[in-house]
Amino acid sequence: MSFASLLFQFLTPEFMLADTALLVLLAGLFKSTAQKRGMLLSLTLLGGIIAAAMLVLHPHYGNLSNGMVVGDPLTQLVKLTLLTLSLITAIFAAGSTVREHFAEYLGLILFSTIGMMLLAGTEDLLMIFIGLEMTSIPLYILTGYLKRSSASAEAALKYFLVGGVSAAFLLFGLSLIYGVTGSTSLADLARTPRAALLDPLLLAGVVMAMVGFGFKVAAVPFHLWAPDVYEGAPTPSAALIASGSKVAGFLILAKLLTIGFAKGTGSAAWGLFQPGWLPLLAIAGAASVVVGNLAALSQSNVKRILAYSAIAQSGYMLLGLMATGTTGISSVIFYVIVYALTTLGAFGVVSLVEQRRGGSQLHHFQGLHQSAPGLALCMGVFMVSLAGIPPLAGFFGKFYLFAGALGSVSSLYDGNLGLLWLIIVAVAFNAVSLYYYLIVLKHIFVIPTGAEPAQPSPRCATSVFVGFLALAVFALGLYPAALLEPIQNAVTSAATFAAKTAALH
Amino acid sequence: MPTEFLLTATFLSAFLGVLLILLLPVRFGAAAKWIALAAALAGFGFAIAAFQRYDMTPGAYPIQSVLNLPWVQHPNIGFTTGADGISLVLLLLTGIIAITGVLFSWNVTQQPRAFFALFLTIIGGVYGVFQSLDLFLLFVFYEIVIVPKYFLISNWGSTNREYGAMKLTIYSVVGSALILLALLGVYVLAPDHSLNLLSLAKVKYPSAFQLWAFPVLFLGFGILAGIWPFHTWAPTGHVAAPTAVSMLLAGVVMKLGSYGALRVAMTLFPLGLEYWRIPIALLATAGILYGALVALAQKDLKFVVGYSSINHMGFVLLGLVTLNTIGLSGAVLQMFSHGIIGGLLFAVVGRMIYDRTHTREIALLGGMNLAKAMPFAAFTFVVASLASMGLPGFSGFIAEISILLGAWKAFPILLVFAGLGVIITVAFTLRALQRTFFPAHGAAAVPHEDAAHEFEPITLPERLGAILLMAATLGIGLFPKILLAPIQWSFENPHSLMHHLIQEVAK
């Protein structure tokens, strides 16, 4: 079979999405009518659903060109998640403040999604870079979509500059890695002798790559762009940045570190620091948790609160990455998916509130429980889940994440609970976080509204999907196995799969 | 119905109530209280049925009606419930407080659906904690209680409600963060990575781990139990809360803390317990004295009751660390007893008095001639005060002498201070009682401008609730065997989780 047909088989869903995007753009050229937005959205959803159906019905497992494109249950699961997140974002967009050039907006969402899905399905340094750029460039545009809003333009510029710099770091780091090892495949990297991993040049490469990723996932100290971008960007764009791009980013970071540099972990245990990427993760993670949670305390805009909360959540996920083995990866993936669903829902609520009340400051949320009790309840679910309170999914995710991080490393150092200090920081600041989530809820539920501003009729589709996400968060809290077991199976089979392909070489 | 499902039915009935109330159209909001009452009665009924079926024949295991359903395969988490005498007593308490809480909130007209839904959520969570045998499940139920408390207080509360609500929530969350931390450690070190209490209790944890994990866990639970000096959430929270929630807080939520300390911290970490026993006893005694002394100086009647909770919970903690059957049983009985008495006191102060007079200043209340204006409230408060003082014939007496008996064995010196606390308790209770209801004639009582002395009469639900609580404290005071027998049996049973420890201390 030719390379091209193989490639097509592996990437059918991505091609389907690209076709859909082009079709949507084409449809957008026709004269604007009242039904146009609905029509464009239906087209997008149709294409997305077909792509998802292809993913589910005709999964293609295998490895193309030494890890350039990879198909395994894990990538399939993640791609499906990414698709879902993007489509829900598209639905939110239809009901949001984005009014002009709607077809292009949807097209950009789809293009960005393709980038994310490519990112999810590769184990090759070059493809990683390409995927990241394919994800980011549409996102820059999506951020600056509100032409008349200076905040939006400023956010786009900031995002673009920071993104460009991080891409440069990443590229530089990856090139150093390639220069030392002579291969762009993660599987090859994994076979590099341990001694070579201590090569200062390679270490520099790893550090640079991690700085690049640090920008992407908004980890401290590379987080400064996030609050402004989340605040300035149109809400659906911010939702996509916070959900889909984060899922893809964490999956690839996990692959890079645990597959490519499995031997260069080092140690972050208290009193037993050893150079490697674990100490870096530990410090970045702990700093994100601390800074994100503390900075969120003093915010007055819900989107900014969500931004700082995103920084803090990145911190938890970085800590989760420290857990090695299948448990570690499955806990991070479970956590990041749950987080994405939750934060997407929260942005959905914010989008609706903006639509009705003209802003996303805390005071715009006052008395929401009177005017829209269902929406208020959903927001309650999202906030409480982000705070990690049972019985919602966020709690189980955190428990599993922390237990994984604590357990895996301690078993390495026979009974010395070396990572305990990190967990203490995480748990303590998680307690702090409840404060600002409660502040949001206080405005929604406790403080009565003043005069209710006139509001357009609610966007039905958005509300329905917000409700759906809230239900999902609730259900996953009550029965986490529904998502956890597929993830665990996928991770296990992906691991055996990787081992098999490694053995072939 | 099999007994294991009776236990499950307690919290299911509460959550079903929540669901029904949420489905209720806004127009029928007034029906929410009936649904809540029905749910509370059903829960209590199930608790009684489970209590009656408790089997104390020799050779039986203390923890009975164990239901074990798989929940999550990996990590190994089960939906495991079951109850021994201790749990059953507390389940009964929850049932009584649920019913009376609804009765004393009969007049809630502001968003009744939300109020009763949140109220029942807490009740369901509390029922759940008292029967969970899987620590993960226990923690889930434990946390379910936290957020509804915040909204109940900040939405329906009174004085300084947002501050009180936030303070209480932050303290609770800090407590649960400590618990979570220790549970993570337990989970990681458990050989089979399970959180099943029955299997964990057999694990011997390394002593280095126990030495730090025990205080973390104990303190985590202790904060909710109002352990001194981490008690400050309690008075402000109690004062800010609406009546039913004060009753819940004092009645059952504080018991979650002491129950957790007993069931989890003390069961899992005997070595840590031994090491930290004396410091905890000191803290408990300090709480007894401090609560009583501060209560003596309060001007707000609800603060008096709030600090009295600190005082009474100090006895619970002291009883727990005596580590002999009598002291431990006394502690559990005191949990029940204080639940009832604290609930009753808050009911009188919050509902009967404050809702009618709109003040809780003792000096102002003294000028209203309440004993004449509200004889029933006065009568109830007298009974509650006497019970709170630990007068013989009321449940508090048996509980406190059991604790003191236990303390004679364990800490004879501390006993004197605890005893002093008892005396001061009498003093502050008497002071509040006198100045509020029976101020001396001719005393310079501050006249209250709208003291027309014509208050709306005490309603039927209030009377029913008060009578139920009074009957409970008097009934248990006269026939403590009903509760003491299963409690004691659960401690003394050779299969009991604590048995080994008690034996060891006895040596």
Next chain:
Amino acid sequence: MSNSLLSLLTFLPLLGAIFVAILPAHRPLIRAAGLGFAFAALGAALTLAFNYDSAAGGLQFVEKWEWIPSLHIQYHLGADGLSLMLLLLTAIITPFALLALGDRVTKLNTSLILLLQTTLFGTFTALNFIHWFLFYELSLVPVFLLIRMGGSVKATAAATQFFIYTLFGGFAMLLGFLAIHQATGTFNLVDLATLAQHHKLSKALTAAFHWHPDCINLLVFGGIFLGLAVKVPVVPFHTWLPDAYSEAPAPVSMLLTGVLSKMGVYGFLRLLMPLFPGLMEHLATPLLAFAIVTIVFSALAALAQKDLKRIVAYSSINHLGYCLLGIFAVTAALHGAANERAAALNGVLLQVFNHGITAAALFCFIGFLERRSDGLRGLNDFGGLRTVAPVLTGLMGISIFSSLGLPGLNGFVGEFLIFKGSFALAPLASTLAAIGLFVTAVFLLTLIQRVFNGPLSERWAGFRDLTLSERFIVAPIIALMFALGIYPQLLISLFNNTALKLLP
């Protein structure tokens, strides 16, 4: 049926209290119901006394049920001569007080008095410490509320003081008994007395606590002593008493002095003496000193009072001091002459009963005086009442002379027996205590002098003598004083054998 006679007696007044509480607020109805129950209780108490086999002595009518097995607490009742004598006293004083209430009967005070009667019956029959303590402490509640009914600011303070003092004492006692339970595993007073007889109690205490043997025994003894000393009261733990007696309404004071103060003496006889005879002998000197100080100080204090109620209150302390003297003299000489010891103890029991009715009568008369004088009751407020109120003068005079210990009246026999016994057993202490007798005579005679003799002030020209109903109220008591003065055997026969058995 006969087995639960004591329980029936105990809970009969409680039933009455509840019944009165639910009656409509119609005064004659309440009065009739209250009196009905009180007299029924008197009848029951008399039945018990007649059915008691006084020749056999010892505990009879015993009832015993498991109550809280885990703490070794039983519902354990029984009565011997001592208990029966006190049951009779309670049953006599209660209707007397209810009658003395006159037209001030309310639902509240009637049911509180009946409730108080239940707690008293309970206290005088309990044989398990916790069971005893339950009623002992419970009695505080009605008493507290009854004292408050005096209405003045001082009454409130007095009630609180009384409550706190007694509770504090009660708590000290509770701690002591908890220690005993700790050592022996029982609260059963009969068993404990048996243990003490065989000298096992102090050994068990020593063994349980690993402290210095004297230390723990002394501590436990001290706790129990303190509790009882507050109740009797023993000087210097008496400060609550004058205020409480003088501020409470007169009928309440009757109950306080007539029966409530007897709880303390009963406690000494039932709890302390049987449990710590050895220690009490050891501590004879300080204990006797307490008794002497109580007797002499209270007599002198009474001399200095200007308020009739306070005078009688202090005299009440004084009279109970003789009881203590008798008890401590008996324990001071464990190996003294048996007949002297028996005489002293019989004297104590007799004195308890006599003082009960005499002091109650005195307060009743002061109540009559107060009602006629709009609350005035100063020693110097009256004068010459003899001329306008001869019947009152005569009857109150009899009571005062009874209190003085005039031969032929009841007070004499008790005090005589006490001094007869204690002079032989503890001569020095008895001699010192005799000072009290003289001072008592002085202040009581002064009372008669100032109130009834001398010139009649114009203010009291219209002073009414006792009405017919008032005469009927006090007549039985006066008759009883004479009867017991002339034929004390009437009562002594009831408890003589018990006293012999009580002797440690």
